[in-house]
Amino acid sequence: MAKAAAAAAARGPERRRATVIDVAARAEVSSATVSRVLNGNYPVARATRERVEDAVRELGYVANAHARALAGTSSRTVGIIVQDVVDPFFAHIARGVERAASEAGRLCMVCCTHGDPRRELAFVDLLHEQRADAVVLVGGAHSDRAYAREVARRARDLHAGGARLVLCGRPSVGRDVPTLSVEYDNEGGAFALTDHLLTQGHDRILYLGGPPDLSTTRDRIAGHRRALELRGVPCAPELVHTGAFSPVFGHRRLTELLASGLTFSAVFAANDMVAIGALQALEEAGLRVPQDVSLVGYDDVPTAQVMRPRLTTVHVPLEEMGRHAVRLAVPGTDAEADAWQQPAGGGLTLGTHIVVRDSVAARRPGPEGARGTARPGTTRPQTQTQTQTDTPSPVRHRPM
Amino acid sequence: MAKAAAAAAARGPERRRATVIDVAARAEVSSATVSRVLNGNYPVARATRERVEDAVRELGYVANAHARALAGTSSRTVGIIVQDVVDPFFAHIARGVERAASEAGRLCMVCCTHGDPRRELAFVDLLHEQRADAVVLVGGAHSDRAYAREVARRARDLHAGGARLVLCGRPSVGRDVPTLSVEYDNEGGAFALTDHLLTQGHDRILYLGGPPDLSTTRDRIAGHRRALELRGVPCAPELVHTGAFSPVFGHRRLTELLASGLTFSAVFAANDMVAIGALQALEEAGLRVPQDVSLVGYDDVPTAQVMRPRLTTVHVPLEEMGRHAVRLAVPGTDAEADAWQQPAGGGLTLGTHIVVRDSVAARRPGPEGARGTARPGTTRPQTQTQTQTDTPSPVRHRPM
């Protein structure tokens, strides 16, 4: 009788799972043979294999992934760190990551930070402990020097251990830090959106929402400003109100702003969630969208098509970003081979484009006044979604 | 020099992570002491501890969760198996699971089946291999004898190994199979919804969507039928059209049905996603909701409040279900202690209630006709969401 089995027997009849040793004993082979049958990566005589398979079945044997990971083979997992699984922005990226991981034979571990940078760091560590093949850090980063350094350190640790840190939708943390990155043209999308609004005659555009210290917010505002400047429209500071990325924020803040008497003819919501709240606030104030006020969002989550009026927004290839993130980092993919060559260069940027729907109208000349057009949402013929700008994906896109 | 280190040296200068041995050597203590410092569950002299902590930092040591799991302590992970992380129904449950897991100091592994029962089974195995403390199986189950047996077998294996299979929103797989379960009053919600429609004078209600062989669909239709029978309304078979749980299905099928000349005054969409598609089909056909046709959904996902008209639906405590699922199964929670006592009894059912919004109107007497009310979506005063029925959560609810 093998040592392990003997020890188990000595421990008494407590709950115990079958191990390779048990299977081996039952099939009257060695543990190595069992391993070979299980992994199917080595020739095993048919009869032997069948005996082992029977034993496995009879014993209800289930391999131990930890022992397996410990004994050499990779853990076959990838980790993803997001703020919130429910937020469609993150959910879609997570789906991409999960799918690509699963296609690469990996399990996906999801962690939610709820916006706390410390939790984010802690999760990177946790995932590192799990020996994830890749850790994907999703969404805007807080622009904090010390924080970036912490991330950089972890990226190096991960890299030293054969794993990869992938930055998805956030800026690099340093010139020669071994991270991979999947970006989207955040600034360009914002530029195109504001330009669209400008073209429609809006010159007082309220920028609403998004945590002020987040890279995402910074980039979107940058694009917004660039468009403004290009048309020589002054960028009034009282028209920029950052805060959060939620419907609640959009609703609350816009309601306050409306009450304060601030004037504007269009609202650039920092993302679609904020736009949802903003729309509600506008409705409650008796303002029609787009007749009285135009409204745009960002991200193009599915709800944008369901809202009435349907929301004009910027399409971001969320799921695709997630897929690329793991493709870049996980062994067994074409992209991966290259990625390892370019220490800090493994970055790709996907294009964004605006999607014109029904929430923007040309600015009316007078202060108030009926525009004889149809009300949205009823028998009006469906306008097909129009693509304003659309660049082939992995190409940097700069509408101008 | 320690054995491991020697072996490593022999292996050459390849990429290698620091281990407890390395840390021990550097701090000039034994590996046992390092372990004690790391886990902080044992008294260690202050000076020693500090030496170890320094060594850890200097070496960039990161513990190996697999070795840890292997050496006895649990893997500290829970697994969740859903169809799709993007679908709000699953996303919300997943959020509950993730939060509760994280509160219990566990990592959460998410797997997506995309509706394939075989993938589901495969993931249970995978999660078992990972030695997850709990595996949460979410959403309706395919009513298949053999399949239920497979699930039952895995539940027993898991249980034998000290883990738990939690059925979330799906029926038990057998009398004395050691599963835990978190249900919601699916049938009751459907009953209440149909009853509401009936009360408004609708007697030809189209039931639309949901995979026909899914337990969820079966239960919802059962509630629908019960309400119909109770009021003596015949349940016309041509008014039940199952299929899928997506907007696309809702849109396509309803468009066909409308073209076919089928008559009905209300649509009971199998869930909110189907309702979204149905609404679009209705609009395209020039029918107003709720003036011409009433529409209800199920699940009460956030989008239901954003749609115009806002959707009347059944609220399901999704996130709460997720939380309960892990509470029940994971060591270190109050609920958990009891759960282990009751082999197959660890089940709780949360209540559902309908949420009345703007998508249902009393059936009009004549065939066509203007109802002088305002069009939805503009300056109309906001009707606050009304709660029709609402039972305290963990109590079985049966509107009647």
Place this chain on the structure above:
DNA sequence: CTGAAAGCGCTAACAA
């Protein structure tokens, strides 16, 4: 308070 040593379950040389 600290060290020595025995595994946890599996894989991967290396032999046979």
Place this chain on the structure above:
DNA sequence: TTGTTAGCGCTTTCAG
């Protein structure tokens, strides 16, 4: 084709 045997990195008695 199959068996033997080292470990993988950590926790945990059992001594000291």
